[in-house]
Amino acid sequence: MALTLNINGEDFEIDADPQMPLLWAIREKAGLNGTKFGCGIAQCGSCTVIVDGNAVRSCNTPVATAVGKSIRTIEGVSEGNDHPVQLAWQELTVPQCGYCQSGQIMSAVALLERNPEPSDNEIDKAMAGNVCRCGTYPRIRAAIHRAAELSKA
Amino acid sequence: MNDMNLTRRNFLKFSTSAAGGIMIGFHLPVMAEAATDGGAVEINAWLTIDPDNIVSIVTPQTEMGQGAFTAVPMMVAEELDIPWENVRHVFADANRHVNNNNLYTTTSTGGSTTVSRRHPYIMQAGASARERLRVAAANRWQVPLERVVAKQGFLTADHEEQGTIQGSYGEFAAEAAEITLEEEPAIKAYGDWWLLGKDVKRLDVPLKTNGTAIYPIDVTVPDMVHAAVQACPVPEGKLVSYDFDAVKDMPGVIAVVELEQTKDVPAFTDLRSAVAIVAESWYQAKNALAVMPIVWDNGRGASISYDSQTAEAMQLLSGPGTLLLDEDGNLGKNLDKGVNHEAVPGLIEASDRQVIGEVYSRPFETHATMMPPCAVADVKDDRVDVWTFTQDIARSLNEVADQLGRETTNVFLHQTYLGGGFGGGYNMDVHRQAAAISAAVGRPVKVIRSREEDIAQDSQRPPVWGNYKAALGEDGLPVALVTHFVGEEKMPVFSQRAVANMPYLVPNRRHEYSAVQNHIPIGYHRAPGANSNGFIVEQMVDELALAGDWDPLEWRIKMTEGNEPWQRVLMAMKEKSGWTTDMGGGEGMGCAVVESHGTIAGCVATVAVSRRGQLFVDKLQYFINSGYVIDPLVATEQAESSAIWELSHAMFGGLMLRDGRIVNTNFDSYPVMKMPDTPPEIEVHLEMSEDGWWGGLGEPAGPPTPPAVANAIFFATGNRVRSTPISKAEL
Numbered sequence: 001m002a003l004t005l006n007i008n009g010e011d012f013e014i015d016a017d018p019q020m021p022l023l024w025a026i027r028e029k030a031g032l033n034g035t036k037f038g039c040g041i042a043q044c045g046s047c048t049v050i051v052d053g054n055a056v057r058s059c060n061t062p063v064a065t066a067v068g069k070s071i072r073t074i075e076g077v078s079e080g081n082d083h084p085v086q087l088a089w090q091e092l093t094v095p096q097c098g099y100c101q102s103g104q105i106m107s108a109v110a111l112l113e114r115n116p117e118p119s120d121n122e123i124d125k126a127m128a129g130n131v132c133r134c135g136t137y138p139r140i141r142a143a144i145h146r147a148a149e150l151s152k153a
Numbered sequence: 154m155n156d157m158n159l160t161r162r163n164f165l166k167f168s169t170s171a172a173g174g175i176m177i178g179f180h181l182p183v184m185a186e187a188a189t190d191g192g193a194v195e196i197n198a199w200l201t202i203d204p205d206n207i208v209s210i211v212t213p214q215t216e217m218g219q220g221a222f223t224a225v226p227m228m229v230a231e232e233l234d235i236p237w238e239n240v241r242h243v244f245a246d247a248n249r250h251v252n253n254n255n256l257y258t259t260t261s262t263g264g265s266t267t268v269s270r271r272h273p274y275i276m277q278a279g280a281s282a283r284e285r286l287r288v289a290a291a292n293r294w295q296v297p298l299e300r301v302v303a304k305q306g307f308l309t310a311d312h313e314e315q316g317t318i319q320g321s322y323g324e325f326a327a328e329a330a331e332i333t334l335e336e337e338p339a340i341k342a343y344g345d346w347w348l349l350g351k352d353v354k355r356l357d358v359p360l361k362t363n364g365t366a367i368y369p370i371d372v373t374v375p376d377m378v379h380a381a382v383q384a385c386p387v388p389e390g391k392l393v394s395y396d397f398d399a400v401k402d403m404p405g406v407i408a409v410v411e412l413e414q415t416k417d418v419p420a421f422t423d424l425r426s427a428v429a430i431v432a433e434s435w436y437q438a439k440n441a442l443a444v445m446p447i448v449w450d451n452g453r454g455a456s457i458s459y460d461s462q463t464a465e466a467m468q469l470l471s472g473p474g475t476l477l478l479d480e481d482g483n484l485g486k487n488l489d490k491g492v493n494h495e496a497v498p499g500l501i502e503a504s505d506r507q508v509i510g511e512v513y514s515r516p517f518e519t520h521a522t523m524m525p526p527c528a529v530a531d532v533k534d535d536r537v538d539v540w541t542f543t544q545d546i547a548r549s550l551n552e553v554a555d556q557l558g559r560e561t562t563n564v565f566l567h568q569t570y571l572g573g574g575f576g577g578g579y580n581m582d583v584h585r586q587a588a589a590i591s592a593a594v595g596r597p598v599k600v601i602r603s604r605e606e607d608i609a610q611d612s613q614r615p616p617v618w619g620n621y622k623a624a625l626g627e628d629g630l631p632v633a634l635v636t637h638f639v640g641e642e643k644m645p646v647f648s649q650r651a652v653a654n655m656p657y658l659v660p661n662r663r664h665e666y667s668a669v670q671n672h673i674p675i676g677y678h679r680a681p682g683a684n685s686n687g688f689i690v691e692q693m694v695d696e697l698a699l700a701g702d703w704d705p706l707e708w709r710i711k712m713t714e715g716n717e718p719w720q721r722v723l724m725a726m727k728e729k730s731g732w733t734t735d736m737g738g739g740e741g742m743g744c745a746v747v748e749s750h751g752t753i754a755g756c757v758a759t760v761a762v763s764r765r766g767q768l769f770v771d772k773l774q775y776f777i778n779s780g781y782v783i784d785p786l787v788a789t790e791q792a793e794s795s796a797i798w799e800l801s802h803a804m805f806g807g808l809m810l811r812d813g814r815i816v817n818t819n820f821d822s823y824p825v826m827k828m829p830d831t832p833p834e835i836e837v838h839l840e841m842s843e844d845g846w847w848g849g850l851g852e853p854a855g856p857p858t859p860p861a862v863a864n865a866i867f868f869a870t871g872n873r874v875r876s877t878p879i880s881k882a883e884l
């Protein structure tokens with residue numbers, strides 16, 4: 001069935017079964033590969049995107065429920081790889097294999113938009129759904145504080 | 154689009170969505186394979202220099218977050234003497250390597266060896282290029298070679314008539330490429346480095362903050378279809394039948410492909426008996442596969458469970474095992490060759506100060522790399538293109554050629570970034586699956602393993618069980634020691650690592666091993682063997698120290714007297730960690746040291762255990778001696794990463810094996826460490842000997858972590874944790 005998805009401010013006309021998870025619509029139909037698949041059951045956060053301001057797991061969100069909403073993916077965070085979260089991530093060399101990092105960054109962006117100066121506890125809570133097998137958590141925690149600082153400046 | 158003859162470079166620049174029509178250009182210079190267009194000149198297989206003095210350096214190893222793509226260019230740039238800003242990294246061409254007598258020596262990426270073992274010839278490649286540039290300049294300028302200086306991308310000489318003359322490397326690249334040196338230069342020694350030894354950020358970091366790094370799962374090829382696969386849930390079992398009619402009308406379903414096991418008992422990289430559904434979208438393939446009726450012959454594995462393996466291990470541990478020799482057939486470098494190993498048990502029996510250890514164990518663990526195994530294959534009559542999850546591009550290329558019966562000259566395996574590896578990219582058959590499916594359906598195919606399939610079929614880290622007995626002398630130090638470790642039959646060597654080679658100077662030592670039945674495939678898992686065995690050995694050490702009234706850290710210092718690399722680590726632990734065995738109030742510190750990959754890594758853990766038995770790991774401090782370090786920043790990142798990796802398994806991991814199948818299915822039943830569980834403080838101290846040896850740094854901080862935490866728990870609570878996951882222990 002024909003659907004329109006608004007991703008990063010652009011309309012994508014796609015043909016998909018309404019139950020198709022948003023993740024696969026973004027990757028296979030819209031061709032945006034920055035959003036990753038890690039578990040398929042909302043347990044790892046690799047597929048995190050921001051829908052109407054909220055971080056959601058796209059792997060278990062039916063594509064039909066995202067129609068008419070504003071979807072943001074890693075590709076839409078900034079033009080020049082220079083959003084404060086991205087800059088902080090680069091400064092503190094957060095990514096290792098990098099596979100989880102699109103999801104981590106989307107969770108962090110959503111957190112900072114809601115709460116510009118989160119405490120360690122608030123960070124832990126907001127990031128608890130994002131697994132990183134490379135164990136970059138200490139650097140993510142520090143980078144979120146750093147991004148908060150950069151956003152103020 | 155089917156007949157479009159895309160070159161490799163086009164593939165990497167453009168991609169088409171399976172839906173067709175949307176072309177997305179993602180031009181990524183650093184993603185290109187080594188190329189000689191755009192005026193760049195190849196000086197040798199490792200590097201090209203373009204007219205703007207940009208140097209592209211080839212990395213034959215894979216990049217999975219460990220920093221190979223930065224370390225290899227650093228080693229070449231150090232010798233070439235080129236500003237770091239001028240360096241670009243490029244993937245090695247696997248086809249060229251395989252078909253030119255292993256051009257890059259090896260493409261294998263494991264065992265923390267990229268720097269430690271490979272630096273001599275990688276640095277040599279840079280040194281050789283630099284010397285040839287100098288010779289080219291001396292020839293053109295007609296000056297003696299000694300007068301030509303190569304520095305930071307420029308060649309300079311004092312010319313008798315013209316005074317100081319200068320030219321960029323780029324200007325001399327073409328001439329340098331033609332020069333053969335009479336003698337290859339020696340590589341620089343430690344102390345002469347200008348780049349190595351400094352904190353250098355990994356070159357792949359920026360690509361990984363905006364979603365542009367390409368992993369196998371992101372590769373799209375025109376006309377590509379998607380496949381979901383299932384192998385027998387009981388490994389070694391075989392497919393009997395399936396009912397494709399039941400699912401063939403489901404949306405998007407295109408075909409079913411049976412994957413035949415070619416050997417009775419497959420090697421870890423052989424194709425296993427499996428079935429695949431091919432569909433327009435991966436999720437459609439997965440949905441159809443989930444409901445397709447399949448009948449399996451489970452084979453011998455159906456009668457094997459972790460419980461049955463444990464019972465067998467207990468039986469074995471009650472008797473003597475086989476005398477353990479190290480991998481070279483020796484008794485272990487720290488064992489006295491003059492000792493009569495047969496007599497050691499008798500010494501213990503005759504002693505009136507015996508210490509009899511209880512059984513320790515570690516269960517199976519899985520890699521669960523963040524990217525589930527995935528491969529894309531495009532099998533055509535005259536060429537095969539493959540992108541896959543691999544830690545050895547040449548080995549995987551050969552496997553694909555073998556699978557299809559093709560010549561390696563026609564197989565092109567393209568390197569991408571990996572979404573984690575941790576050893577999981579070695580014993581892998583996903584590219585064989587993709588190649589076989591593409592050949593069967595006549596279209597390019599992307600195979601993605603569901604997380605459930607990944608956990609069921611991964612080459613797992615094996616379990617181990619171990620105990621010991623010892624006799625103490627008058628000073629409370631052991632005079633005789635027997636250990637017995639039980640591994641499994643497929644790769645029993647993992648039950649032996651970090652055991653015979655423990656450095657402690659016990660005068661009479663004997664190490665034994667045995668193995669239980671096992672049908673589960675086994676793989677390398679970040680510091681294989683040492684990761685599980687360290688938990689046993691280093692808690693044994695604490696038990697022995699306490700039985701002899703020794704402080705555990707002082708015991709280790711005493712028992713490694715004269716061993717400089719270990720003493721350096723242990724003294725740093727003593728001086729810098731705030732070591733005490735007497736914290737009180739439910740808190741405790743514990744220490745452990747394990748040598749792996751030529752590096753000695755010590756950990757001091759500080760924990761708190763609440764009255765209700767909840768464990769908090771407050772602080773982990775690492776003291777690491779790898780001889781030399783070329784990039785302290787990446788070394789520190791890798792120590793943090795391996796620490797969290799091992800703590801994750803010690804606290805939460807554990808695969809359960811029942812009736813031949815792995816019971817855990819996904820991150821809900823195989824929990825891993827997440828941010829709220831991560832210790833608030835992780836400190837890394839690089840304590841380098843700087844005396845002529847190179848240890849690896851991608852793994853060694855892992856193994857001492859679980860025993861340091863367990864030893865700390867003992868000091869906090871008086872309880873000894875002899876198995877993992879610790880989250881299931883009564884504290």
Ligand code: FES
Nearest residue numbers: 038039042045059
């Ligand atoms: S893939 Fe969606 S949470 Fe794991």
Ligand code: FES
Nearest residue numbers: 097098132133134
């Ligand atoms: S950076 Fe590798 S999984 Fe997070």
